[in-house]
Amino acid sequence: MSVLQVEHLYKTYHSYPSHIGWRNERKAKSVEGARFGWLGRWFKQSSEQTGVTALDDISFQLQQGECLGLVGESGSGKSTLARCLLGIESADRGRIVLAGEELGGQSQSEHQLRQQRRHIQIVFQNPTAALNPKLTIRQSLLDPYREYRHQLDLNYFRADREDRFARQLMEAVELPTALLDRYPHQLSGGQRQRVTIARAISIEPKLVVLDEPTASLDVISQAAILQLLAQLKQELGLSYLFISHDLAAVCQLSDRIMVMKEGQIVDRCLRHELFEQERHAYTQELVSIF
Numbered sequence: 001m002s003v004l005q006v007e008h009l010y011k012t013y014h015s016y017p018s019h020i021g022w023r024n025e026r027k028a029k030s031v032e033g034a035r036f037g038w039l040g041r042w043f044k045q046s047s048e049q050t051g052v053t054a055l056d057d058i059s060f061q062l063q064q065g066e067c068l069g070l071v072g073e074s075g076s077g078k079s080t081l082a083r084c085l086l087g088i089e090s091a092d093r094g095r096i097v098l099a100g101e102e103l104g105g106q107s108q109s110e111h112q113l114r115q116q117r118r119h120i121q122i123v124f125q126n127p128t129a130a131l132n133p134k135l136t137i138r139q140s141l142l143d144p145y146r147e148y149r150h151q152l153d154l155n156y157f158r159a160d161r162e163d164r165f166a167r168q169l170m171e172a173v174e175l176p177t178a179l180l181d182r183y184p185h186q187l188s189g190g191q192r193q194r195v196t197i198a199r200a201i202s203i204e205p206k207l208v209v210l211d212e213p214t215a216s217l218d219v220i221s222q223a224a225i226l227q228l229l230a231q232l233k234q235e236l237g238l239s240y241l242f243i244s245h246d247l248a249a250v251c252q253l254s255d256r257i258m259v260m261k262e263g264q265i266v267d268r269c270l271r272h273e274l275f276e277q278e279r280h281a282y283t284q285e286l287v288s289i290f
C-alpha cells in the first residue's frame with residue numbers, strides 16, 4: 001500500500017536584489033504591487049532572472065513499511081522537498097497525497113490541516129536544536145501526545161497513563177527511564193537523538209522524515225542510531241524518507257534510493273544497485289567521491 005504519493009511537484013524560490021530593502025520587496029510581492037505596480041513588474045522580471053528552481057517535476061511513491069533513501073549534493077533540493085511534505089513550505093504546483101488524502105487540499109479547514117500534519121513527523125540533524133532546553137525529557141516526549149491526545153488511535157504504544165507512555169517511549173529507543181527528568185544538556189548527543197526519535201514516533205505517524213539524523217553524531221553513535229531506526233521500522237511498521245549525504249548509511253537503512261540533482265530525480269534504484277557500473281553518470285560521480 002502506498003503511504004505517500006508525490007506528483008509533479010515544482011518549487012521556485014524568487015530572490016530579490018538585496019539593495020531594494022524589505023519594505024519595497026513586500027510591496028512588490030503584494031497583490032496590487034505584483035499585478036499593477038511598476039515596482040511589481042520590475043521585481044517580477046528581476047526575480048525571474050534570479051529565481052532558483054529547487055524542485056523541478058518531482059514524482060515518486062513510498063510504500064507502507066518502506067525506507068526510501070534520498071541522496072544528492074548540497075543544494076539539490078532535498079530539504080525543500082522535506083519542507084513541502086511537512087507543510088513548512090508550499091509547492092508552486094503538484095500534489096502530495098498521504099495515505100489516500102491530499103495534503104493541503106483547497107477545501108480543508110485549519111483543523112483538518114493540523115490533523116493531517118500529525119501523520120508526518122521529522123527527525124532533524126541536530127537534536128540539540130530540536131529539543132527545548134527548558135523542558136525535561138519527559139515534557140518534550142509528551143508534547144505531541146498532549147497536543148493530539150483526543151485524536152490518537154495507537155496500535156503499538158499504550159497511552160492510557162502519561163507516565164507509562166513516557167516509559168514505553170524510552171524503552172522503545174533503549175534509553176534508561178531515569179533520564180526522563182533530566183534536561184537535554186544533561187544527555188549525550190546520541191541520547192538526545194534517541195529522544196527526538198522517540199518523540200517523532202510517539203504518535204505513530206504514517207511517515208517519518210529523517211533529515212540527516214546521524215550527521216551530528218560520532219561514528220559509534222551513528223551506527224547505533226541506524227540500527228535503532230531499522231529495528232523500530234520493523235517493529236512498528238514505520239515508513240521513512242531518509243535524506244542523507246552518507247551513502248553507506250542510506251544503503252544500510254533504505255530499501256530503495258532516489259538520487260536528486262538540481263531539483264530533479266535523476267536516478268532511482270534498489271539499494272544494492274547503487275554501486276553498480278551502469279547507473280546514471282551523476283550517481284556514479286556521487287559514488288566515486290564517497
Ligand SMILES: Nc1ncnc2c1ncn2[C@@H]1O[C@H](COP(=O)(O)OP(=O)(O)OP(=O)(O)O)[C@@H](O)[C@H]1O
Pocket residue numbers: 013014015052053054072073074075076077078079080081
Ligand atoms: N528560502 C530560500 N530562499 C531562496 N533559495 C532557497 C531557499 N531555500 C533553499 N533555497 C535554494 O534552493 C536550492 C535547494 O536547496 P535545499 O536546501 O533544498 O538543498 P539540499 O539538497 O537540502 O541541500 P543541503 O544538503 O545542503 O541541505 C538551493 O539552490 C538553495 O540555495
